[in-house]
Amino acid sequence: MTIRAVVRGVGHYLPKRVVENAEFEETLDTSDEWIRSRSGIERRHFAAEGETTSQLATIAARHALQNAGLNISEIDAIVVATSTPDLTFPSVATMVQNELNMEQGFAYDVQAVCAGFVYALTNANALIVSGQAERVIVIGAETFSRIMDWTDRSTCVLFGDGAGALVLEAQESAGTSDDRGILACDLNSDGRYRQMLYVDGGVSTTGTSGKLRMQGNPLFRQAVEKLTSTAHEALEKAGVAETDVDWIVPHQANIRIIQGTAKKMGLSMDKVIVTVQDHGNTSAASIPLALSVGHENGQIKQGDLLVTEAIGGGLAWGAVALRW
Secondary structure, eight states: OOEEEEEEEEEEEEOOOEEEEEGGGGGGSSSHHHHHHHHHEEEEOOOOOTOOHHHHHHHHHHHHHHTOOHHHHHHHOOEEEEEEEEESSHHHHHHHHHTTTTOSSEEEEEOOOGGGHHHHHHHHHHHTTOOOSSSSEEEEEEEEEGGGOTOOOTTTBOOEEEEEEEEEEEEEOOTTTSSSEEEEEEEEGGGGGGGGEEEETTTTTTTTOOOOOOOHHHHHHHHHHHHHHHHHHHHHHTTTOGGSSSSSOOOOOOHHHHHHHHHTTTTOGGGBOHHHHOOBBOOOGGHHHHHHHHHHHTTOOOTTTEEEEEEEEETEEEEEEOOO
16 A cells, blocks of 8 residues: 545635735836736735734634644644745744644745745655655745835736645555545756846845845746646656646746646646636745635546646746645
8 A cells, every 4th residue: 555645625815905906006107907918917915014924824724624624633744835934933834833732743844935835745745655744734825025126017016925725644545646645746946047036135145034036038938848847747757647637736926827838738728727817926825825716616626636836936846746
């Protein structure tokens, strides 16, 4: 028998404040049509003053636990993917652990920017397969509104805040591609491209959190190529083909990247979970948000084969093939 990390529950949380594209017209040389045509984004959510990444993550985790029908006493570990932690340290994950009154197990953060949730999912899968943990909450949570340059129309209109969470559970399986759970993971990075997406501040350089900077066109070209490649690698490792995929659940950065990746994979957009229009780019939160919304809407069903892929600053990118 083979141990698989199976999705037991899913949940998400979005801050109450909804910011429509038109709101940016008051302060920037931009328009709703300009933003939609270049990104597919129509609105996004921003955290309220004093609302932190750990608070978003905690609510998403509670929803996932409720969906799983589990108590926090049954969880062994929490892994949080984020690039916008409340503090330099301690980790967001330990803050969530405290808020959930989890007195056992362990918790830690993973930082791979927009690819963070794929990295966290791969980490959690390794914990379960190795026997280190039986049940793990994996969370992607961000407050990117805190690191925006509100004078830069090319970036500040693209990002939003939110959190999504999965509960993974160890289950015995037959060891075939028909198993439920994570079937294969593929991770990559290349620091030569670090200037394409970065924040211009940090503890050991400026002593400040800095602002997000992005080279949009070069990043777009890298994204489509690398996302297609990593998705193919994950599916090949899992022993399945692109034609077997029920749903692509991509990082929700830009509708044109999503469309370009689906086209290169030879899959219709009817097989893609798309939430970018409502959430914007929520970095590490975007994939678990999309998974939760897709499940809530009745699109993702038990037994469906999913491939989820993301690319972020580093550059770091990767994909996970899993059967729901």
